[in-house]
Amino acid sequence: MNSQTAPGLDVLLQNARRRAGLTQEQLAGLSTVSVRAIRDLELGRVQHPRKETLRLLANAMRLTDARRIELELAVDAQAVGRVFQDIYGADLAVPPAPLRPLVGRRPELEALTARLSTEHERLLTLVGLPGVGKTRLAQEAASLLHSRDRVPVLWVALDGAAETTGAAANSPLSTMTGWVRALVRDGEKLDELATVIGHKPTLIVLDGYDSSPSAIRPLLNLLRVCERVKILTTTCRPVQLPGGRLLPLAPLPVPAPSDLAASLPGDSLVTDRPAVELMLSHVSHMRPDFLPTDTVTTTAAHICRALDGIPQALEAAASWLLLYSPEQLLDIARTVPLVLVDGVTPTDPAAGPTLSDRLAAAVTGLGPRATALLRTPVDPWTVDDAARANGTSLAETARDAHALLVRGLIRQLPTTPGGPVGFTVLNLVRAALVAEQEQQQEREHGSLVDALAE
Known part of the structure; x- marks a missing residue:
């Protein structure tokens, strides 16, 4: 905000x-609201109207x-920008508090914080599948x-999710969060935000960049005006922003x-395997009577895979x-995994698309070559294998494999020294491709039936 009143x-x-x-x-x-009340407000006769009247x-x-x-x-005597400018700092701008400990992700966290701590990286984008933990890593x-x-x-949640800062309603912290979120989403008066930030180091997190890609463009000007501002975005669809760097986030190992075929002791399947550790923590929460025996741990490891x-x-x-035993759950995970990923409790429609819907969206809109690569008949495959199987050039296959990765x-996949680099398609991605193909066939069949009926 400028210096004028x-x-x-x-x-x-x-x-x-x-x-x-x-x-x-x-x-x-x-x-x-009565005409008289509106007239009194516009003439400045009433300085402190009820909040309901403003609403x-x-x-x-x-x-x-x-x-x-x-x-x-504006009901307050001081201008909002000057108020925020006077009190702006780490106590006012607080990230959402993580609700649970971060399991795994130590290398990713170190890499991300190292880049955010340097002067040379000012625009970073975490990209990965829905549900992979981009928001949680950004929070940490x-x-x-x-x-x-x-x-x-x-912190600005662009996907409609509610931020949890732990601030009481109507507190300066919650007011600041709402003000910044509104400015970013509306793309208005970002010069006021620049004035509030000034020369103070600030991290702006745009969580769910996919939902509002237009929000980033005005914010890029902040990088030019505020030399100590850094922007971190999360997204499912990679977009190379000017001067930015993509940081892919893969699923947990x-x-x-x-290892699963070797009938290793349960402890061996947990060590250095955060996915199994995370799954066992959820198992113990849902079923405290399930002790982490070798059988339970091995089944949990198979479910993780x-x-x-x-x-x-x-x-x-x-x-x-x-509702199901771990063994029954494993059978479902191997046959119809998309049934499990939305959970047994009905989701709140206000929370947005379910995980299965978002996984389906992740595979739609791909080009024909990329889709064909996901359907490569051999598995695992190398770039050379996929190029031969799909009749595409090595260069095209390499570019498509890079984009999918x-x-x-x-x-x-892990490689041996001097060996070729292998890849495999995620099981949930395969299931989403099959579901999408079945839906397409149903749509085509319905169109055919309608045409014959006419």
């Missing part, structure tokens, strides 16, 4: 009404979130920088088939243990 409630209300193309009488009719007026004028917050804050990195280096963190080590899928699958749709 900010407009008061009277001016803001007049401007908002005129932008909406309404007279005072029309606004009164739409809002159920009715804002709804009638269909104001954006940013404009609504601006009206509410942001919390570490906030607590260790006292870096203010402005799962036990190799040879069937569900590709995707954290959200593992948690959802564990919820079915109230960045998006997390395929997994790179």
Whole structure:
């Protein structure tokens, strides 16, 4: 915000009404607020209206979130930008508090925090499959920088998820969070945000960049204006932003088939295998009576492999243990894994698409070559194998394999010194491809039936 005196409630209300193309009488009719009350507000006779009155007026004028917050804050004697500028710092800009410990991801966390701690990396993007843990890793990195280096963190959930900062409603912290979120989503008055931040080091996290890709472009100007600002985005679909760096996040490592076939003791399947550790923690939460015996641990390890080590899928699958034994759960995971990944409890529609829906969206819209690569008949395969099987050039196959690997749709297998690099398609991705093909066949059959009926 500039150094001039900010407009008061009277001016803001007049401007908002005129932008909406309404007279005072029309606004009164739409809002159920009297003409006299509106006139008194616009003349500055009333400085502290009820919050309900502001809400009715804002709804009638269909104001954006940013404009609504601006009206509410204008009730105070000081301008919002100057208030935030005076108190802005690590105590005001706090990342969402993680609700659970981070399991695994130590190398990824170290790599991410190292890049965020350098002066040379200012725009980073975490990319990976839905449910793989991008938001959780970003939370851990942001919390570490906030607590260790006292870096203010402005967290913006672009996918509609609610931020959990632990702040009480109407507190400065929650007000700041709402103000920044509204500015970013609306793409308005980011110069005010730049003035508030100034020369202070700040991390801006845009969680769910897929949901609002247009939000990043205005924010890129902040990198030019505020030299100590850094931006971290999370996304399922990689987009190379100008001057940015992509950081692919793969699923958690799962036990190799040879380890599972060797009938190793249960402890051996947990050591250095965070997916199994995470699954066992969910098992003990859902079924405390299931002790971590070798049998339970081995079955959990097989489930982890069937569900590709995707954290959200593992948690959802564990919820079915109230209905099925671990052995039954493994059978379902191997045959119809998409049934498990949404959990047994009905999801709240307000929470957005389910994990199975988001996995399906991850495989739709791929080019024909990439889709064919996912359906390569040999498994595992090398780039050379896939090129021969699909009749494509090595260069085309390599580019497609790289794109699929960045998006997390395929997994790179461990290699031996001097040996070829092998890849395998994730089980949940295969299941999503089969489901998509079946739906396409149903649509084509329905179209054919309709055509014959005509």
